[in-house]
Amino acid sequence: MVPHLTTALTGPLLELERQVIEAQGDIEHWLRRQWLAHPAPFYSSVDLRNAGFKLAPVDTNLFPGGFNNLNPDFLPLAVQAAQVAVEKMCADARSFLIIPENHTRNLYYLQNVAALVDIITKTGLSVRIGSLIPDLAEPLVLDLPDGGRLTLEPVRREGNRLKLDGFDPCSILLNNDLTSGAPAILQGLDPAQTMLPPLHAGWATRSKSKHFSAYDGVAHDFSGLIGIDPWLINPYHALCGEVNFQAREGEECLADHVAAMLEKIRVKYREHGIDRDPFVIVKADAGTYGMGIMTVKSPDDVRDLNRKQRNKMGVVKEGLSVTQVLVQEGVPTFESLNAAVAEPVVYMIDHFVIGGFYRVHTGRRVDENLNAPGMHFVPLAFDQSGSFCDCGARPDAPMNRFYTYGVLARLAALAAAVELEKTDPEGEQS
């Protein structure tokens, strides 16, 4: 079951897909060299938007949830990719500590943690789960919807190593995005106790604008490689600093950016013969979980916020207040399944695409964000891994469409790798 593109504008995307499929050899060769220069994060997931005329990553998650939504047929692919990642990190590794988010009531999230534990365990590593829940004194056993169980154990610090009772892990896999910053217990650890991804991948350090700046470079080089307009794979973005929604500060700056970007999109729409009204997405430059996200079709939309909207935009996860705001070109979603909007999410371990799923949502419009609080979606696992194409088939054959998704997702993961190099507090600043 593969969602359909329900737009009359399939022409340009078919053309983009054709160019990707035809350049497969050049693309894989180019990516092999890129990964040598910029090692991929341990894992990542990338949200894509397929507008028919345009296909672009809109969010790159370095602490991916949703591993439970992947097609179980591709589990061997995930395990093998994790084996490669573990070998690169440390062939001598025996034990992994996974640090999840602190939500103990979100069963879907816990099922994701269980899926991660399963993948890493199947590589032959010993895996336990360490929790940052503040008052956790005893192991906490949680029952999962599928009948399985997770045991969260309190982490403790011994010298410069992080441990559980009777467990001194070689590596620590973060599945916690550290929105409120890296807690002291995770700082200054023994470098031999590898932290994956590094602490500065947390949302307290990361920003979407830095990610998309890195993606600008990647998209530029890739577009040159296959000979396309970079705009076809790269949404415009701009950063608006010093916004305080509650105090109504910075609104004019934001309105100006929105107006300028809507105009730039209109120019591109005319150039490519696209008869649509542009829109932009306004979101917090740091943070995740789809809080503080707004669809804007006119500069007036950000001038006339009511109190409720201001409150919604003003805080993101764990109560951080928004000051930097990203204005991003809206890429409408034209994939649908039985009239429901479907948005692809692609998963990677190291630089390998290991599958993905669609977020299928019936109650939303094509220009709304599906990864929003309270959002209920039905996951639909990809029925192809997306790791290779079939040159003999049509560019929009499912295997080829998923391959194109996999290529775009790898570009976003590559941008994340470049971003992490640039923001590495111990690395050279470029």
Add this chain to the structure above:
Amino acid sequence: MVPHLTTALTGPLLELERQVIEAQGDIEHWLRRQWLAHPAPFYSSVDLRNAGFKLAPVDTNLFPGGFNNLNPDFLPLAVQAAQVAVEKMCADARSFLIIPENHTRNLYYLQNVAALVDIITKTGLSVRIGSLIPDLAEPLVLDLPDGGRLTLEPVRREGNRLKLDGFDPCSILLNNDLTSGAPAILQGLDPAQTMLPPLHAGWATRSKSKHFSAYDGVAHDFSGLIGIDPWLINPYHALCGEVNFQAREGEECLADHVAAMLEKIRVKYREHGIDRDPFVIVKADAGTYGMGIMTVKSPDDVRDLNRKQRNKMGVVKEGLSVTQVLVQEGVPTFESLNAAVAEPVVYMIDHFVIGGFYRVHTGRRVDENLNAPGMHFVPLAFDQSGSFCDCGARPDAPMNRFYTYGVLARLAALAAAVELEKTDPEGEQS
């Protein structure tokens, strides 16, 4: 559909499988370190025999055919493993030349070449097929049973590089076992034009006795790791030099070895409570394709050969005469499917298990060799990849049985890696 073990003696194997599953962490950790010290061959396939009381590799092929028999569901796993192998070899690789066997009439073999081309092409490399057929002047287009086509092109030498018309490959993948030695056109090539596997992996250099000597060491170390009698995974073997079947020379030496080995097996059978008549396999120490293989239950069997049997044993592929003969403990086959004998073959690319299949044969006894000339088997693809286990399930659950097969196959591939190091004409002799 998974074959059944049709023996009352499942006890010991179940015990072996249990020990493998329980030691999964130690095994994977140990293998990771082994692969660092002994890089795996580019690809390999391993024939296993499952006797219920014993499970052992009996043949390790470094030029595997049969990729067309693998489960198509695991194609992504093969492609990903090939990506890793290519990255290790040379991230800058763009083009691969495959050199197949010269059989242009064996459609099953050609279908295997097509499957290999597909796997390598899907990694993003440009692949063409160069043939060593002596008088080939023009490209030869061959139609395949599945409707596909293969084009074999004449190879030519330019200086120290091997080329096709308009094609200067980075790497050469041999799928030709070079039984009659490496032809001059393949010798002294530019080292930058990587040959996979190296020329000395050809059967003109390789010998089964060197392989099983290397396997002795691997099996010894592995058995120590998980605490089992190495005999449970390692058949006895002995080498008989200077045998000439036609001239009836060396028969007594052979009969003595057979007698001694039958007695050693009887001792082990008594030790493990196995109520069976032992047998040994006598085969050429070099060569492949199952020619020159004999099942022997008594020393007299090798003394009273008639002319036909002597002729059959005296030559192997491409008319080479046998002088060195390997005497190997026979491991009976107790897996069956609807009363047909089923023998597993496990496939690897680099050190990754990517699946396998059963050779299912109705017309043979449990103590005969299934890989014999004129043999017709039905391939039954594994329905699990064999790349990981499920610790929560029974040791003989299909996933776990295939994992155990994958572990044994990897031990044989590791032995091949050690063997190739020892026989490398440019390496240090150990």
